[in-house]
Amino acid sequence: MPENTDALILDAGGAPATxxxxxxVPMDKRDKPRxxxxxxxxxxxxxxxxxxxxxxxxxxxxxxxxxxxxxxxDPLQCNLINxxxxxxxxxxxxxxxxxxxxxTRTVYGARASVEVGIFSTLGVAVLGALLGGLSGYFGGWLDxxxxxxxxxxxxxxxxxxxxxxxxxxxxxxxLTVSTFIILLGWPQLARxxxxxxxxxxxxxxxxxxxxxxxxxxxxxxxxxxPNALAPVIVWSTIALGTFISLExxxxxxxxxxxxxxxxxxxxxxxxxxxxxNAPHMLLWPAGALSVTVLAFIxxxxxxxxxxxxxxx
Amino acid sequence: xxxxxxxxxxxxxDAPLAPLLEVRDLHVEFHTRDGVAKAVNGVNYSVNAGxxxxxxxxxxxxxxxxxxxxxxxxxxxxxRIPKGEILFQGRDMLKMSGEERRKIRGRKIAMIxxxxxxxxxxVLSVGYQLGEMYRVHQGLSRKDAKAKAIELMDRVRIPAxxxxxxxxxxxxxxxxxxxxxxxxxxxxxxxLIIADEPTTALDVTVQAQVMDLLxxxxxxxxxxxxxxxxxxxxxxxxxxxxAVMYAGRIVEDAPVHDxxxxxxxxxxxxxxxxxxxxxxxGQELYAIKGLPPNxxxxxxxxxxxxxxxxxxxxxRTDVPALHPVGTARGSACHFWKETLGE
Amino acid sequence: MGRYVxxxxxxxxxxxxxxxxxxxxxxxxxxxxxxxxxxDRTPDPATAAQIRLEFHLNDPLIQQYWIYMSHVFEGDFGKxxxxxxxxxxxxxxxxxxxxxxxxxxVIEAVIGVALGVFAGLRRGRFFDTGVLAMxxxxxxIPTFVTGYVLxxxxxxxxxxxxxxxxxxxxxxDLLMPGLVLAGVSLAYVARLTRTSVAENTRADYLRTAVxxxxxxxxxxxxxMLRNSLIPVVTFLGTDIGNLMAGALVTERxxxxxxxxxxxxxxIVHTSPATVVxxxxxxxxxxxxxxxxxxxxxxxxxxxxxxx
Numbered sequence: 001m002p003e004n005t006d007a008l009i010l011d012a013g014g015a016p017a018t019x020x021x022x023x024x025v026p027m028d029k030r031d032k033p034r035x036x037x038x039x040x041x042x043x044x045x046x047x048x049x050x051x052x053x054x055x056x057x058x059x060x061x062x063x064x065x066x067x068x069x070x071x072x073x074d075p076l077q078c079n080l081i082n083x084x085x086x087x088x089x090x091x092x093x094x095x096x097x098x099x100x101x102x103x104t105r106t107v108y109g110a111r112a113s114v115e116v117g118i119f120s121t122l123g124v125a126v127l128g129a130l131l132g133g134l135s136g137y138f139g140g141w142l143d144x145x146x147x148x149x150x151x152x153x154x155x156x157x158x159x160x161x162x163x164x165x166x167x168x169x170x171x172x173x174x175l176t177v178s179t180f181i182i183l184l185g186w187p188q189l190a191r192x193x194x195x196x197x198x199x200x201x202x203x204x205x206x207x208x209x210x211x212x213x214x215x216x217x218x219x220x221x222x223x224x225x226p227n228a229l230a231p232v233i234v235w236s237t238i239a240l241g242t243f244i245s246l247e248x249x250x251x252x253x254x255x256x257x258x259x260x261x262x263x264x265x266x267x268x269x270x271x272x273x274x275x276x277n278a279p280h281m282l283l284w285p286a287g288a289l290s291v292t293v294l295a296f297i298x299x300x301x302x303x304x305x306x307x308x309x310x311x312x
Numbered sequence: 313x314x315x316x317x318x319x320x321x322x323x324x325x326d327a328p329l330a331p332l333l334e335v336r337d338l339h340v341e342f343h344t345r346d347g348v349a350k351a352v353n354g355v356n357y358s359v360n361a362g363x364x365x366x367x368x369x370x371x372x373x374x375x376x377x378x379x380x381x382x383x384x385x386x387x388x389x390x391x392r393i394p395k396g397e398i399l400f401q402g403r404d405m406l407k408m409s410g411e412e413r414r415k416i417r418g419r420k421i422a423m424i425x426x427x428x429x430x431x432x433x434x435v436l437s438v439g440y441q442l443g444e445m446y447r448v449h450q451g452l453s454r455k456d457a458k459a460k461a462i463e464l465m466d467r468v469r470i471p472a473x474x475x476x477x478x479x480x481x482x483x484x485x486x487x488x489x490x491x492x493x494x495x496x497x498x499x500x501x502x503x504l505i506i507a508d509e510p511t512t513a514l515d516v517t518v519q520a521q522v523m524d525l526l527x528x529x530x531x532x533x534x535x536x537x538x539x540x541x542x543x544x545x546x547x548x549x550x551x552x553x554x555a556v557m558y559a560g561r562i563v564e565d566a567p568v569h570d571x572x573x574x575x576x577x578x579x580x581x582x583x584x585x586x587x588x589x590x591x592x593x594g595q596e597l598y599a600i601k602g603l604p605p606n607x608x609x610x611x612x613x614x615x616x617x618x619x620x621x622x623x624x625x626x627x628r629t630d631v632p633a634l635h636p637v638g639t640a641r642g643s644a645c646h647f648w649k650e651t652l653g654e
Numbered sequence: 655m656g657r658y659v660x661x662x663x664x665x666x667x668x669x670x671x672x673x674x675x676x677x678x679x680x681x682x683x684x685x686x687x688x689x690x691x692x693x694d695r696t697p698d699p700a701t702a703a704q705i706r707l708e709f710h711l712n713d714p715l716i717q718q719y720w721i722y723m724s725h726v727f728e729g730d731f732g733k734x735x736x737x738x739x740x741x742x743x744x745x746x747x748x749x750x751x752x753x754x755x756x757x758x759x760v761i762e763a764v765i766g767v768a769l770g771v772f773a774g775l776r777r778g779r780f781f782d783t784g785v786l787a788m789x790x791x792x793x794x795i796p797t798f799v800t801g802y803v804l805x806x807x808x809x810x811x812x813x814x815x816x817x818x819x820x821x822x823x824x825x826x827d828l829l830m831p832g833l834v835l836a837g838v839s840l841a842y843v844a845r846l847t848r849t850s851v852a853e854n855t856r857a858d859y860l861r862t863a864v865x866x867x868x869x870x871x872x873x874x875x876x877x878m879l880r881n882s883l884i885p886v887v888t889f890l891g892t893d894i895g896n897l898m899a900g901a902l903v904t905e906r907x908x909x910x911x912x913x914x915x916x917x918x919x920x921i922v923h924t925s926p927a928t929v930v931x932x933x934x935x936x937x938x939x940x941x942x943x944x945x946x947x948x949x950x951x952x953x954x955x956x957x958x959x960x961x
C-alpha cells in the first residue's frame with residue numbers, strides 16, 4: 001500500500017555486514033577517491049537485480065507507448081461468443097467476460113498504469129521536493145506553515161482520501177487519478193526532502209560557501225540540491241511502483257479509471273468477480289501489475305543500497 | 313649503547329611468574345568485499361598486574377582490533393583469527409568455550425570504550441547498566457545491585473550519585489559519562505582493564521581528570537592496564553611501557569622513558585617529531601609524509617618503507633624482525649642502530 | 655511528561671480541524687451535491703431549493719462546516735440516504751471493523767516482528783534472504799488480488815474457511831480477512847524490524863553489553879530488542895489508521911458490513927452525511943493512534959522524554 005512507502009526507504013535491504021565495525025580498519029579501502037554518484041554507479045553495475053528490474057521497466061515503457069509492437073488485436077474488439085473461453089491457439093491467455101482477448105487487454109493496460117505512475121510521481125517529486133526543500137532551507141514561519149499543512153494531509157489515509165475525492169469529482173481519467181495522488185502524496189516526499197536539506201544545510205562546506213558570500217540560489221542549486229537528491233530519487237522510484245498499485249486499487253473500488261478505459265485495475269476487478277468460473281482471467285493482469293510494482297521496488301531498493309554510503 | 317632498564321613499578325610480590333596477559337603472534341583478518349584486510353599481523357605483548365602498557369598507533373594500525381580480539385568481542389565473521397595465542401593467567405583464551413570466555417569478560421577483563429555516549433545503552437538508566445554487572449555475575453537482587461551502583465558512582469566521584477542513579481546516559485556530561493564507563497569496568501574489580509582511547513572524545517581539561525582517576529584506581533586495585541591511544545601526551549604520564557603499532561605489527565616496544573629519550577624506529581621518531589613543541593616555535597611542524605597503507609594491500613618488506621626517510625632496498629624486500637635493543641626493548645627496523653645513533 | 659502530553663494534544667487540534675475541513679470540502683464543495691443526489695434526473699427547482707436550505711448549502715462552506723461540527727459534538731451526524739441516522743450506522747459498523755482491525759493488527763505485530771527479529775539476527779543467511787524475498791512479493795501484489803486468490807483457494811476450492819464473514823463477524827471468520835488486510839503491513843513490519851535489529855547489532859552499546867560478559871539472551875532481549883523495537887512500535891501505531899482504511903478493500907472482498915461497506919454505500923447512494931461522518935470518526939481514530947504512538951515513544955525512549 002502506498003501509504004507505507006517510507007518503511008521501505010528505512011529498510012537496509014540486502015546489504016550484508018561485510019565491513020568490519022572495528023574502528024581500526026579504515027572504512028574506505030579503495031585507493032582512488034570517487035564521487036557519490038560514480039560510486040553508486042560502480043555498485044549498481046555489479047548487481048543483476050538492477051539490470052533485471054531496469055529491463056522490465058524499459059520493456060514496460062516501450063509497450064505502453066507502442067502496444068501494437070507485441071499485440072496485433074484491438075483491446076476493445078470483443079465478441080461475447082468467446083466469453084470466458086480458456087486459452088486457445090492464437091489466444092494463449094484466453095478471453096474475459098466480455099469476450100475480449102486477455103493478452104491484448106493486458107498489453108494495452110500497461111499504458112494507464114505507466115501514465116498514472118509517471119505523472120503522479122513527477123508531480124509528487126516536484127511539488128514535494130520544492131515545498132520540503134524550501135521549508136527545510138529557510139525554516140522559520142515558512143517551515144511552520146508547510147509542516148502544519150502536510151500534517152493535515154497526513155491525517156487522511158491515502159486510500160480513504162482517494163475514495164472520497166474521486167467519488168466527489170466523478171473523475172475516472174488518468175489525469176484526475178494522478179491529480180489526486182499528487183494532492184495527497186506530496187507531504188511524504190516533502191518530509192523526506194526537508195530532512196535531507198536540513199542535514200545538507202548544516203554541512204561545513206555549505207557554511208563555508210555561505211561565509212564566502214554565495215547567494216541562496218547558488219547554495220541551494222550547487223551545494224544542497226545534489227546532496228539532498230539521493231533520498232528523493234530513491235523514494236520516488238519505489239513510490240512509482242506503489243502509485244501504480246494504488247491506481248489499480250482505486251479502479252478496483254470503482255472510483256479510479258472506468259471502462260471503456262483499458263487498465264489492469266479494471267480487468268482485475270472484473271476478473272475477481274468471475275474467479276470461480278474463469279481463474280485465467282485474473283492471472284495475467286494481476287501478474288503484470290505485480291511484476292511491474294515489484295520491478296520498481298527492486299530498482300528503488302538497488303539504487304538506495306548504492307546511494308547510501310552508510311550501509312556499505 | 314646501553315639502555316637502562318628502569319622499571320620503577322615492580323610487579324606486586326604475590327604476582328604469578330607468568331604475565332597476567334600474554335599475546336603471542338596474534339593475527340586478525342577481515343573478509344570484506346574488497347578482499348582480505350590484514351588488520352593484525354603477528355603481534356606480541358604482555359602485561360603484568362599493576363602494570364600499564366600503552367599501545368600506540370594511528371587509526372588502522374590494528375591497535376583496537378588486537379584489543380577487541382583479547383576481549384573476545386570481535387564480530388566473527390567478518391573477522392577471523394587465523395593464528396596466535398592469547399594467554400590470560402597462563403591459559404589460552406582462544407581455546408576456551410564461549411561460555412568460559414563470557415565469564416572472564418567483565419569479571420576478570422573489562423573494557424572501557426572511546427565514545428561513552430554511544431557505548432552506553434541510551435534507553436536504560438545508568439543505575440540499571442551498572443547494577444546489571446552485579447545481577448548477572450553475582451546474582452544480586454535488583455535493590456542490592458542499585459545500592460552497589462550508587463557506591464560505584466561515588467567511587468568514580470560522580471556528584472549526587474544517589475539522585476542520579478536513575479538518570480539516562482544523555483543526561484550526563486561527556487566526562488561524567490566516561491566515569492560511568494570506568495565505573496562499569498571496575499564493578500567486579502577485574503584483573504585487567506583495556507581502555508580503548510578513553511579520553512579521545514573528551515575536552516582537554518576533562519581528559520586529564522579522567523586519566524588521573526583511571527591511573528589512581530588502577531594503583532588502588534593493582535590491575536593490569538592496556539591503554540590504547542594515538543595520543544603521545546596521554547602515554548607519557550601513565551604508561552610503564554609502550555608498544556608502537558603500524559599496519560598490524562609492533563614496530564617498537566620499550567619502557568616509556570627510553571622511547572621518549574631515544575626512539576629506535578623511524579616511525580616512532582616521526583611521531584615524536586610531529587608533536588608541536590614550544591621551544592621549536594617558528595619552525596615548520598614535522599609531518600610523516602604519505603598515508604597509512606591500505607590493509608588489503610600492505611606493502612612488501614617493511615610496511616613503513618614507502619613513508620620512511622631511511623628506506624633502502626632491503627626495506628622493500630625483507631620484513632624486519634623485532635631486533636632486541638638492550639634488554640627490555642625491541643625495534644622492527646633494519647636500521648635501528650642508525651635510528652638510535654642519529 | 656505531563657507537559658509533553660498537553661503540548662501534543664494542543665498540536666492535534668489544528669490538525670483535526672484541518673483534516674476534517676479538507677474531507678468536508680471534498681465531499682460538499684467539489685461538484686454540486688444536490689445534482690449528485692438526483693443522479694441523471696434533473697431535480698424540481700422547488701425541491702432543490704428546499705434541500706439547499708435544509709443542508710445550509712447556500713451558506714459559505716466554512717459556515718456549513720461549522721454547523722456540521724457543532725451538530726457532531728452533540729452526537730448528531732445527520733441522516734443517511736435512507737433517512738437512517740448516521741450515528742446508528744456508526745454504532746453498528748465500527749465494532750465490526752474494529753474487530754477486523756484488531757485481528758489484522760495482532761497478526762501484523764506478532765508475525766511481522768518475529769520474522770523481522772529472526773531475519774535481522776541471521777543477516778545474510780537463508781532465512782533472512784527468504785524473508786526479504788517473500789516480503790517484497792507480498793508488497794508487490796495488490797491486496798485485492800491476494801484477497802480474492804486466498805478466498806478462492808481456502809474458502810471455495812478447499813473449503814477450509816468460510817469464504818465470507820457471517821452474521822456478527824465472529825473472530826474465526828475474521829482470520830482470513832485479517833490476514834489479507836495485514837499482509838502488506840506485515841511485510842513492512844518484518845522489513846523494518848529486520849533493518850532496525852541489523853543496525854542495532856552493530857551498535858556500540860551492544861558491543862559494551864557483550865564486553866560486560868552478559869549472556870547472549872540478555873544481550874539480545876534486554877539491550878538490543880528494547881532499542882530495535884522503538885521504530886517498529888511507531889510504525890505499528892500509525893498503521894492502525896491505515897488498516898482501518900484498508901478495510902475498504904477487505905470488507906468488499908469478504909462481504910463484511912463494517913466501515914468500508916458503509917462508506918461505499920454512502921458513495922454509491924450519494925449520501926455526503928454518511929461519508930463525512932464515517933471519515934471524520936476514522937480521522938479521529940487515526941489522530942488518536944498517532945498521539946498514542948508519540949506517548950509510547952516517549953515512554954520507550956528517554957531521550958525524547960527529557961528533550
